[in-house]
Amino acid sequence: MEQSFLAYLRGRCRSLPQVSVGIGDDAAVIEPPTGQLIACTDQIIDGTDFRSQQLAPDHSLADVGYKSMAINLSDIAAMGAVPTSALVTLSLPKTNATRIAGEVYEGILQAAEEFQVAIAGGDISTYEGPLAITVTLLGHVPPNAAWLxxxxxxxxxxxxxxxxxxxxxxxxxxxxxxxxxxxxxxxxxxxxxxxxxxxxxxxxxxxxxxxxxxxxxxxxxxxxxxxxxxxxxxxxxxxxxxxxxxxxxxxxxxxxxxxxxxxxxxxxxxxxxxxxxxxxxxxxxxxxxxxxxxxxxxxxxxxx
Amino acid sequence: MEQSFLAYLRGRCRSLPQVSVGIGDDAAVIEPPTGQLIACTDQIIDGTDFRSQQLAPDHSLADVGYKSMAINLSDIAAMGAVPTSALVTLSLPKTNATRIAGEVYEGILQAAEEFQVAIAGGDISTYEGPLAITVTLLGHVPPNAAWLxxxxxxxxxxxxxxxxxxxxxxxxxxxxxxxxxxxxxxxxxxxxxxxxxxxxxxxxxxxxxxxxxxxxxxxxxxxxxxxxxxxxxxxxxxxxxxxxxxxxxxxxxxxxxxxxxxxxxxxxxxxxxxxxxxxxxxxxxxxxxxxxxxxxxxxxxxxx
Known part of the structure; x- marks a missing residue:
């Protein structure tokens, strides 16, 4: 499913000036940060960080996607940094993989739009395991001004x-x-x-x-x-x-x-x-x- | 296990000038690239990208860790870029999690040393699933000179x-x-x-x-x-x-x-x-x- 889903995703991801070459090459080309680069990565896994079968009322897998971005945005904020681009890795259960990926990405794209973050790239696999999402978020701070x-x-x-x-x-x-x-x-x-x-x-x-x-x-x-x-x-x-x-x-x-x-x-x-x-x-x-x-x-x- | 393993890892990771603040804060602080930033991410999962129970003779989980870095290094090379730093996310089976993490990291650190890549950060979780490793690798190219x-x-x-x-x-x-x-x-x-x-x-x-x-x-x-x-x-x-x-x-x-x-x-x-x-x-x-x-x-x- 990866190739067709990536084609869909390329259509859904807005271009932002910070990413020159996004999804579809061996790697992304990103404009250099002003100041220092800030980078963090956090994963969430079904059964540990959320329970897809027992989501609170009015919540869906889109919220799980939103969360995967938000927890990294919070880390970037804690450094006093401005977020700019993200790489998203999905590990999907083999059953309903495309539907799950689509729902999760609704929330990821919503967070990306809200915080002006470009989805620069990522990876998608199906496997014998629970839904897991890893986001790496990049941002920047003025030189030597990160909050530690x-x-x-x-x-x-x-x-x-x-x-x-x-x-x-x-x-x-x-x-x-x-x-x-x-x-x-x-x-x-x-x-x-x-x-x-x-x-x-x-x-x-x-x-x-x-x-x-x-x-x-x-x-x-x-x-x-x-x-x-x-x-x-x-x-x-x-x-x-x-x-x-x-x-x-x-x-x-x-x-x-x-x-x-x-x-x-x-x-x-x-x-x-x-x-x-x-x-x-x-x-x-x-x-x-x-x-x-x-x-x-x-x-x-x-x-x- | 995450906190104690991270403490061990901080001791094992060499400092390299490209990373000002590495493992242990909310995010890493990385020196800005010369030219443009190159970023890629690739995951490997037990049962799909390797089989931990059926590794070829003379291979171990250290080789799996090495592979998780090497496949990303290959993507960076394909852009004509120089790799500089990596963020590593491990999803570990609950049984023998610390031993597995240690073995995998032997190969990750070997690749990091060989290619002068700093381990800038990452995430570690245990879960009900197979060993999965996601590496995000950062590098740089001269302005507008990435090979596409x-x-x-x-x-x-x-x-x-x-x-x-x-x-x-x-x-x-x-x-x-x-x-x-x-x-x-x-x-x-x-x-x-x-x-x-x-x-x-x-x-x-x-x-x-x-x-x-x-x-x-x-x-x-x-x-x-x-x-x-x-x-x-x-x-x-x-x-x-x-x-x-x-x-x-x-x-x-x-x-x-x-x-x-x-x-x-x-x-x-x-x-x-x-x-x-x-x-x-x-x-x-x-x-x-x-x-x-x-x-x-x-x-x-x-x-x-």
């Missing part, structure tokens, strides 16, 4: 976008990668450390701290809890906070910057909510105040 | 590297991507059209012709038949030529250039054999002379 996990600084304010918890109710298939926000912040302030929340707020906070060699004092009451976490807590018996703390796949950003920049950001009109949840301290790990004492918190989330 | 399938010209000489046929005897796991040769030719002559042989000499010749809107008159007697095709023919009852014509996974290059450049190349000392097998004609398709008549040949190979 290791660049958070002592005294930094720690901010989080949106609200977290309960994404499993369906939101994890249609996250909002914070690509636009990242560009607004890049133009306005000096972001130090950044990471996206894929495995849980606390686990990814902990990773950011570990990479930067600092810790964080959280103001627990300020952590923005998503309505989904409240709905889910009624089913699970766990508290909404527990879901916010440890659920994965929020695809929000954790960002650090000096307090003056944070104060500026908190006053700016932005395309999404942003909340200060703590500040970076020298004592490593995650902490909260209880009275005058600092109490250590345990990171929880999805361990691969 | 569509750039073969009427009157061009058609050359092929190495010898073809019978790769299934084991050579398909350890191909010789013609990266070095491509750079020598780029520095010496003006290559017009190019494609690598992945699905069979005749099928890939036909694709090159179709993309360029020309045909080829082959001098059948000059087609370089690999010894493996002769050995295989004794088992299959097909002729060595039939194997050379239609077997896939040779990962040799088909190149077109004007006759003066071809004559120059055929006299040059090169790291591999190169043979002129025909010339581009206006009548589309594949042809050979029989007496004074042109007889049409049917392309055969691996149709995905």
């Amino acid at each position: 996990r290791r660049s958070a600084e002592l005294g930094d304010a720690v901010l989080v976008t949106g609200a977290v918890g309960g994404s499993i109710l369906g939101r994890h298939l249609r996250p909002n990668p914070r690509v636009e926000l990242a560009q607004i912040l890049r133009d306005s302030v000096n972001v130090h450390g950044a990471i996206d929340i894929s495995d849980g707020l606390s686990l990814d906070l902990d990773r950011l701290c570990a990479a930067s060699g600092v810790g964080i004092e959280l103001n627990i009451a300020t952590i923005p809890i998503h309505d989904d976490a409240i709905v889910l807590s009624e089913k699970t018996g766990r508290t909404p906070f527990e879901h916010a703390w440890s659920d994965g796949e929020d695809f929000e950003l954790i960002l650090t910057m000096n307090q003056a920049d944070a104060d500026k950001v908190l006053e700016m009109p932005l395309p999404c909510e942003i909340t200060q949840i703590g500040k970076m301290i020298s004592r490593t790990g995650l902490w909260k105040h209880e009275g005058t004492k600092l109490v250590r918190l345990s990171p929880q989330g999805y361990i691969h | 399938r569509r750039s073969a010209e009427l009157g061009d000489a058609v050359l092929v590297t190495g010898a073809v046929g019978g790769s299934i005897l084991g050579r398909h796991l350890r191909p010789n991507p013609r990266v070095e040769l491509a750079q020598i030719l780029r520095d010496s002559v003006n290559v017009h059209g190019a494609i690598d042989i992945s699905d069979g000499l005749s099928l890939d010749l036909d694709r090159l012709c179709a993309a360029s809107g020309v045909g080829i008159e082959l001098n059948i007697a000059t087609i370089p038949i690999h010894d493996d095709a002769i050995v295989l023919s004794e088992k299959t009852g097909r002729t060595p030529f039939e194997h050379a014509w239609s077997d896939g996974e040779d990962f040799e290059l088909i190149l077109t250039m004007n006759q003066a450049d071809a004559d120059k190349v055929l006299e040059m000392p090169l790291p591999c054999e190169i043979t002129q097998i025909g010339k581009m004609i206006s009548r589309t398709g594949l042809w050979k002379h029989e007496g004074t008549k042109l007889v049409r040949l049917s392309p055969q190979g691996y149709i995905h």
Whole structure:
């Protein structure tokens, strides 16, 4: 099916100036980035990252395709980068391969259009296994200006976008990668450390701290809890906070910057909510105040 | 297993100047290419592209890892490009996942070292399915100088590297991507059209012709038949030529250039054999002379 599907796909993919030669040659020819190149790759697999037989109501394989792009767009946003082009690899079950590929690509192309990403190439195979989608996304940042996990600084304010918890109710298939926000912040302030929340707020906070060699004092009451976490807590018996703390796949950003920049950001009109949840301290790990004492918190989330 | 394996891998991956930030952040930071960026992606799956239970004698999963890199290196070579960095995605069976990942990576790292490619990032999952490896390879070419399938010209000489046929005897796991040769030719002559042989000499010749809107008159007697095709023919009852014509996974290059450049190349000392097998004609398709008549040949190979 590969050749005929690729012919169909060439017709569906819009030309964008960043890709000179797209699908159909041995490799794609892409215009050089301004600044440095940013590249990431993430796969999602049926049965592990979604369940095609048990999708939430109103969801389809197009959402799965959208997700495969969105999780990579979130990684690009977490670097403060602009996404430009993608290579998409589909591993398809042999039964209904063409129909599945078509449905998945509806969502991939929707995300590509929404974020002005060119589909530069890819690969398609059928096999004895579950649907798996691997996206490699390319983007760019100004020279030496990527936001890194290791660049958070002592005294930094720690901010989080949106609200977290309960994404499993369906939101994890249609996250909002914070690509636009990242560009607004890049133009306005000096972001130090950044990471996206894929495995849980606390686990990814902990990773950011570990990479930067600092810790964080959280103001627990300020952590923005998503309505989904409240709905889910009624089913699970766990508290909404527990879901916010440890659920994965929020695809929000954790960002650090000096307090003056944070104060500026908190006053700016932005395309999404942003909340200060703590500040970076020298004592490593995650902490909260209880009275005058600092109490250590345990990171929880999805361990691969 | 992902976090601990990534820690191991960070230790094993050499730093190369082209990658500023490698494994361990949300995305890799890569130095911008000189000229244009070249990007390709290819996956191989157990049961389809290799059989881990029936590897040829003296082969192991390290060879499978090597192959996952080599097939992409061959695509980069077919663009006349220099490879620089790779992103590697492993989908691992749940049983023995860490052992399998380790063995596969031995071959990946060997290819990376041999071709001076930096492993910039990737993804690892375990799942209910066969071993699958997806490599995205990045490289660069001088501006507007990529060798394309569509750039073969009427009157061009058609050359092929190495010898073809019978790769299934084991050579398909350890191909010789013609990266070095491509750079020598780029520095010496003006290559017009190019494609690598992945699905069979005749099928890939036909694709090159179709993309360029020309045909080829082959001098059948000059087609370089690999010894493996002769050995295989004794088992299959097909002729060595039939194997050379239609077997896939040779990962040799088909190149077109004007006759003066071809004559120059055929006299040059090169790291591999190169043979002129025909010339581009206006009548589309594949042809050979029989007496004074042109007889049409049917392309055969691996149709995905």
